Amino acid sequence: MERDSMTIWNAAYREATWNGLSAEPWDILIVGGGITGAGILREAARLNFRTLLVEQRDFAWGTSSRSSKLVHGGLRYLKTGQVGLTRASVQGREQLLAEGAGLVDPLGFLLAQYENDGASAGRLVYGAGLTVYDLLALQWSHRYYSPQDFQMMAPYISPTGLRGGFHYQDAQTDDARLVLRVLREAADDGGVALSYVRAETMRFADTAVDGGAPVGLWLRDTLTDRRAEVRAGVIINATGAWADTLRLQVGQESRIRPLRGSHLIFPAWRFPVAQAVSFMHPIDGRPVFAFPWEGVTLVGTTDVDCPPPLDQDPGITADEVAYLMAAVTGHFPALDLTLDDVVATFAGIRPVIGSGKADPSDESRDHVIWDENGLLTVTGGKLTTFRQIARQALEQVCARLDGVGGESGESRLARLHDDTPMFTPLDDAATLPATMPAETRRRLLGHYGARVAELAAVAQPGEWDQIPGTPAVWAELRWAARAEAVVHLDDLLLRRVRVGLWLPGGGVDLLPRVRAIVQPELGWDDERWAAESAAYLGLVAAAYGLPDRATIPDWRAMLSRSREARAVAVVVRRERRLSAGRRAGLALALVLLLVVFWRLIRHRETGEGVE
Structure with missing residues (x-):
């Protein structure tokens, strides 16, 4: 009903x-x-x-508000043979893309390959994995690029040791x-x-x-x-x-083994990337990414144990800040990014089933x-x-x-298990102003679905203007306060309209305008507004900002020590790469292809699922 x-x-x-x-x-x-x-x-x-x-x-x-914002097919799970999980993820991604335009959108991914991260064997393995990835989605979106062409797509990435890289398609959302x-x-x-x-x-x-x-x-x-x-x-x-x-x-x-994944957010103008760029961390070889999201650039992620209690908003630690800064400094040195460039941070807790593995990243x-x-x-x-x-x-x-x-x-x-659409289909968007930019119209339709008509009905003069420095419009604040179960100010500014992630200090400079719009809608008196705004700014500082800078390790020194250690091992790796590394990579590639073809053929002949 x-x-x-x-x-x-x-x-x-x-x-x-x-x-x-x-x-x-x-x-x-x-x-x-x-x-x-x-x-x-x-x-x-x-x-x-x-x-x-x-x-x-x-x-x-x-x-679900602190994920990496990716709607992806789980390319990394092919490495451990989880073809069923990857297939289910690819199917979910494709359906979300088909039905959720403006909320779930395509995102190109660049996967950089460097000499010092096993690129020779890596090209074989990743090439096979991306072939399987595309076959599961019934498409062919990946391609390998030379170092010169790769740098054209990621112009600020370090050229030192770059051997080229892959491009493939995934998706992103506002979780x-x-x-x-x-x-x-x-x-x-x-x-x-x-x-x-x-x-x-x-x-x-x-x-x-x-x-x-x-x-x-x-x-x-x-x-x-x-x-x-x-x-x-x-x-x-x-x-x-x-x-x-x-x-x-x-x-x-x-x-349950709770694992924390933390992220840094930079202004898009300071860290410009046209699509996601994934690369191996220069210290431990874990995959790290930077990608454009809602007008900012998001960098992530860590993967560390997060012991109880879990009843407070999680925040990034000083070690995690250094780890992610080392990643962007090592691979984007020309940008000379510093802590002063960080707009915000956030950390989420992943619900992973513990199996006793020493490395959290190895858990399923x-x-x-x-x-x-x-x-x-x-x-x-x-x-x-x-x-x-x-x-x-x-x-x-x-x-x-x-x-x-x-x-x-x-x-x-x-x-x-019928073919009912995931989202309620939209009739039309005639209720939105005809002069509204196409991208804003698309975003509002995706974010609010059939409710976009009610949002339009509550908008006041001037509230279709964009909130400065964000992709949102002022009318979204009014609608959220009126009809989206907002109880506290952080509900509004961190999860409904994500000003707290897009702007420095949680958007503190905009609070007077925010107050004028939402205080009457929420029925808060001046005392309640003062308490809510103080609590919100305190939360932003504690869980969405940087920790005490004096406690953050020197990531440049960490990088220097790592480079020295790699220099000692590079000769050994080069000797092994052409023998065991290449053979192992080729073997794994063949196994992955054989497994996925066999399971797809079996699915076609018998109707048996592979999830």
Whole structure:
């Protein structure tokens, strides 16, 4: 049932929804408001399940607003033979590109090859991997370029030792806006989502009747401290890196290995790149990238353990700053980038299933679905594959809730895997001003989908102008404050309209204009605005800025020591490269090609999936 979206996610809607939480049992209760939970809510609403989603902080507060913004097919997973994961990712990417223009957009990738990072063997391996990558997407987008041609596409990259590189196609998104659009469309189909509601204590059934399976949760409204007992046929734990919190309540051991990935953001004019550039870190050989995103240049990422507690906004550490600065200094020395050029930083926590590997980067990024004593946990995985993950989780739900709502599980399963578009198709964009630049129009349609008409309806004179230094327009702030569940100022400026990432100091210079637009919409008095703005600026300084500069190691000295160490080993590598390195690379290339061709042929002949 479609609702009047102007009343969804404002204070009155939240109050009415809370008061009805315990009136009758829900079919499904989802805990976690990131992309995984949002995707499950979207698909469950399509199947006419009565579904509630709760999130303890803001929607997309955790990993899903702090990713690397890439919608990619997982090229790196081919190296470990995870063809199924790569194929699922490529399929997800292609569908998002086809349906989400303006929210999910193509991104060209350049993969630099240098003498000192095993480029001879690397060309064979990466060439084979990119061939497989393109075949899985039924396209041919990659090409190898000479050093001279490669520098034409990445003019500021270091020419020293450059042997050329590959170009291929991937995609990027605004991750937080992706979550919001999926949630909004789920709400239009009858799904219910509440932020700032914590799932605290599991309620179990009578052990003598059905083994003590969980049948509900005690929920706490963190804004008012009131509590409600909510019952549900199925409880889904979609809390990502926080999944062990609920799992422990059903007697399970901790299995999540939270990994932090941190990023630096530079102004596009100071670090100009026309497309993504990926290269091996000059110190440890890990892949690092720099790419254009929403008018800035994003550099990432690290991959380090992030031990508990995880209840505060994660921030980049001094060592991570030095690590990423060493990467850009080593490969883009002509730009002479310094800490003064950094606009903002951010760090996200990846929900990775721990297997005891010494190197965090060696842990699998695939998702898992665990049915543990009746609690269904869905965690791990990639932003790109959220729909496939949601459908796999709901396969188990359909079996459990067979006959609920008068529909068989078998009937729902058939509808679950139909070719329904991921996003609600748009009728037209006539409600936007005819004089609006085409790129702004495209972006608004992608970010807000069918809600763009309501956004246009609330815009005041002058609010179609761009917010200085950003791709957003002022009207987006008004719409978000009115109808997008904004509770705190950081919800608005870090996740709805991402001023806090695009501008120095979180956009502090624009706060007077922001206040004039959103304070009346949110109903905040002057005291509340003062408290919110102080808390926001404090958060930006603590978690989205640089740590104390005195604590940041000298990355230039780190680079110098690394170059000395490489000089000692370079002769040995050159001798090995033409023998063992080339043979190993060629062997791996052949194996990858044979595996993917065999699995594609088998899929075509038998209909068997390769996920």
